[in-house]
Amino acid sequence: MSEQEQRLIHGQWSSRMAFILAASGSAIGLGNIWKFPYLVGENGGGAFVLIYMLCVVMLGVPIMMAETLLGRKGRRSPVNTLLNLARQAGAGRLWGQVGWLGVVAGFLILSYYSVIAGWSLAYIFKMSSGFMNQVDAEKARTAFLALQGSPELQFIWHSLFMIATVSIVSRGVNRGLEAATRYLMPLLFIMILALDLFALGSEGAGQGLSFLFKPDFSRLSGESLMIALGQAFFSLGLGMGAIMMYGSYLPDGVSITRASLIVAGADTLIALLAGVAIFPIVFTHHLAPGMGPGLIFETLPIAFGKMPAGHLFGTIFFVLVFFAAITSAIALIEPTVAWLYENRGMSRESASLWSGLACWLVGLGTIQSFSDPLHWRIGDKSLFEWLDFVTAELMLPIGGILIAVFAGWVLSAETTAGELALGSRYRLWRFAIRYLAPLGVGLILLRGVGGM
Numbered sequence: 001m002s003e004q005e006q007r008l009i010h011g012q013w014s015s016r017m018a019f020i021l022a023a024s025g026s027a028i029g030l031g032n033i034w035k036f037p038y039l040v041g042e043n044g045g046g047a048f049v050l051i052y053m054l055c056v057v058m059l060g061v062p063i064m065m066a067e068t069l070l071g072r073k074g075r076r077s078p079v080n081t082l083l084n085l086a087r088q089a090g091a092g093r094l095w096g097q098v099g100w101l102g103v104v105a106g107f108l109i110l111s112y113y114s115v116i117a118g119w120s121l122a123y124i125f126k127m128s129s130g131f132m133n134q135v136d137a138e139k140a141r142t143a144f145l146a147l148q149g150s151p152e153l154q155f156i157w158h159s160l161f162m163i164a165t166v167s168i169v170s171r172g173v174n175r176g177l178e179a180a181t182r183y184l185m186p187l188l189f190i191m192i193l194a195l196d197l198f199a200l201g202s203e204g205a206g207q208g209l210s211f212l213f214k215p216d217f218s219r220l221s222g223e224s225l226m227i228a229l230g231q232a233f234f235s236l237g238l239g240m241g242a243i244m245m246y247g248s249y250l251p252d253g254v255s256i257t258r259a260s261l262i263v264a265g266a267d268t269l270i271a272l273l274a275g276v277a278i279f280p281i282v283f284t285h286h287l288a289p290g291m292g293p294g295l296i297f298e299t300l301p302i303a304f305g306k307m308p309a310g311h312l313f314g315t316i317f318f319v320l321v322f323f324a325a326i327t328s329a330i331a332l333i334e335p336t337v338a339w340l341y342e343n344r345g346m347s348r349e350s351a352s353l354w355s356g357l358a359c360w361l362v363g364l365g366t367i368q369s370f371s372d373p374l375h376w377r378i379g380d381k382s383l384f385e386w387l388d389f390v391t392a393e394l395m396l397p398i399g400g401i402l403i404a405v406f407a408g409w410v411l412s413a414e415t416t417a418g419e420l421a422l423g424s425r426y427r428l429w430r431f432a433i434r435y436l437a438p439l440g441v442g443l444i445l446l447r448g449v450g451g452m
């Protein structure tokens with residue numbers, strides 16, 4: 001297929017900005033606002049944050065560059081991109097399986113992501129009803145547990161979120177998405193800053209900040225390193241072909257390095273600011289930092305309840321969280337959809353519909369595992385925890401290793417150097433992608449799995 005034909009099928013981003021917006025839309029989502037704070041809380045605070053940031057800088061950024069580069073070279077869905085590039089480089093067809101790993105990971109992540117996004121949809125309405133006014137910790141907890149314990153309510157919100165995702169994805173990737181990210185992400189940033197200001201004025205601010213930023217390695221559990229690594233992949237949206245997908249729309253001549261640094265920087269900043277908003281509230285109200293996935297839903301309503309016009313701000317905040325979640329959901333399902341219409345001759349509409357439907361079905365299991373936690377356990381984890389563990393902590397990092405090996409060892413140095421146009425700093429990237437990333441991620445995985 002010529003580049004011209006490929007462009008007609010996939011469209012191409014109008015500019016570097018469009019790529020940055022789409023990649024940030026994929027990166028910034030529930031991972032930053034919902035997951036990062038509760039993982040920090042469960043894993044003892046500052047030391048976890050430090051390790052997380054090291055993972056982002058040393059492993060995440062080079063892999064993000066590699067993934068974008070592969071996408072731009074291949075200009076297909078991840079499965080076909082890897083197959084084609086492997087063929088051109090004289091490597092085996094097995095590389096296509098890496099694309100598959102990503103398709104499955106994205107699909108499984110979206111199945112539970114949609115349930116959590118459904119919680120934020122529910123909170124839009126809770127907030128706008130104003131019932132959070134002057135809510136205390138006890139009431140905030142009861143309200144959250146009522147939602148988590150209700151399969152019916154979660155069914156409705158999960159379904160609505162999936163319908164929204166499918167209707168956007170079926171219209172193609174360029175339309176609407178750019179505009180939403182361009183205006184709504186900066187707004188989300190401003191809302192989080194406002195929450196930060198509020199949190200910093202609270203009694204528990206000092207304690208919250210030192211929990212978040214003062215590393216205490218004795219609080220780190222054995223598994224924490226692996227969780228931090230998995231979260232870096234999850235939050236940056238790496239290791240499953242989403243960024244590869246977006247890279248395939250990126251015009252030649254745009255600096256992949258700069259784009260990756262901007263995306264990773266914005267993603268990390270939002271996660272940290274979300275932490276700054278939440279932990280002061282946790283300590284002011286003597287809540288447990290390690291309470292798990294309900295953390296933001298049990299803390300933020302207290303803050304909004306105490307703010308002037310809190311119900312308005314609370315409503316806007318959860319609307320923005322919903323948009324952040326939907327731009328990530330689109331990235332999660334896109335590799336599946338692209339594969340279906342490239343290989344199975346489906347139209348974009350039916351590809352989106354079928355993948356959305358299948359994902360929605362799997363999501364029902366997660367709803368059950370939240371509302372009936374005692375029965376939906378396998379070994380020491382609930383179904384939700386298993387899905388999260390297998391995807392974020394195993395599949396994404398393994399995908400990341402394979403992408404690094406492919407970019408560092410299968411593709412020639414001329415090819416990657418030409419794409420990255422890094423000058424003398426190219427050697428640094430090449431070292432990171434050939435040695436640091438595969439060995440670093442591999443060792444953390446081995447240690448995590450071995451020590452479990």
Ligand code: PFF
Nearest residue numbers: 027029030031234235237242
């Ligand atoms: N990065 C998204 C978040 O932090 O919510 C989740 C995600 C999107 C993961 C896209 C993986 C992905 F490919």
